[in-house]
Amino acid sequence: xxxxxxxxxxxxxxxxxxxxxxxxxxxxxxxxxxxxxxxxxxxxxxxxxxxxxxxxxxxxxxxxxxxxxxxxxxxxxxxxxxxxxxxxxxxxxxxxxxxxxxxxxxxxxxxxxxxxxxxxxxxxxxxxxxxxxxxxxxxxxxxxxxxxxxxxxxxxxxxxxxxxx
Numbered sequence: 378x379x380x381x382x383x384x385x386x387x388x389x390x391x392x393x394x395x396x397x398x399x400x401x402x403x404x405x406x407x408x409x410x411x412x413x414x415x416x417x418x419x420x421x422x423x424x425x426x427x428x429x430x431x432x433x434x435x436x437x438x439x440x441x442x443x444x445x446x447x448x449x450x451x452x453x454x455x456x457x458x459x460x461x462x463x464x465x466x467x468x469x470x471x472x473x474x475x476x477x478x479x480x481x482x483x484x485x486x487x488x489x490x491x492x493x494x495x496x497x498x499x500x501x502x503x504x505x506x507x508x509x510x511x512x513x514x515x516x517x518x519x520x521x522x523x524x525x526x527x528x529x530x531x532x533x534x535x536x537x538x539x540x541x542x
Contacts, residue, residue, distance in 0.1 A: 378426055380457055382464040385423035385433055388413040394433050399452035403486060406508045406515070411449075422468065424461040426454055434465040442476040444469050448489075462496050463534050470527050477523045483508065484516035497530025498522045 385391060391413040394400060404411040413421075418439075424432035431454035437445040446469065450458045469478050480498055482490045494500070498520035506514035522530070 378457070380460050380464065381425045382422050382434060382461060382468060383425070385421040385430075388415070390423070390430060391421050391433060394430070394449055394451070397449075397451055400432075400449045403483075403489070404449060406483060406510050422465055424450060424454065424457075424465070426457055431457070432461065434462075436465075436469060439479070441474055444475055444478050446478050446480050458492060459495060459534075462492070463531065466496065466522070466527060467531065470524060475524070477521055478527070480520045480522075482518045482520065483510060484518055485510050490518050490520065493520050496522065497526045497533075499526065 395404065395411040395413070401410060416437075418437055420436045420438075422434040422436065423430050424434060432448065432450035435447040435449075437447075439445050446465070448458070448462060448465075450461065454461070466478065469475055478498075479501075480493045481504075482493060484503070499522070500518065501521045502519040504517040504519065507517040508515050
């Protein structure tokens with residue numbers, strides 16, 4: 378299967394993914410659904426399996442040195458989530474100025490937090506009761522990945538994929 382991640386500039390495609398029956402309930406918080414946001418610091422990146430759009434990544438350039446990252450992958454592509462995420466992070470860290478990526482994960486999404494940890498992110502904190510999910514105050518987990526962490530993680534992933542230690 379050919380996996381790739383590339384810029385996605387189509388607001389309708391972004392909204393369609395965010396309304397996907399598998400994705401939408403996970404991203405819903407504060408009594409509002411996720412939707413396309415037009416902002417100069419935000420970019421969308423489509424995740425493709427062969428020629429099918431199966432998810433998206435969002436990058437918010439917080440500062441010159443830090444990029445906030447988000448992911449939304451369709452159910453049928455969850456098995457490829459880790460590989461697609463590595464492709465996306467390679468693009469984030471291709472900019473030599475970026476020193477870190479930060480992920481904010483809704484506390485009710487334990488499997489999402491675990492996937493982010495498998496990518497090399499480290500728990501850095503928790504914003505207690507930072508949002509509402511289904512009417513309940515919910516924490517946001519803060520995870521970070523430095524350039525050094527990424528280099529080590531990317532090397533380990535390459536070894537895992539090739540079967541070489």
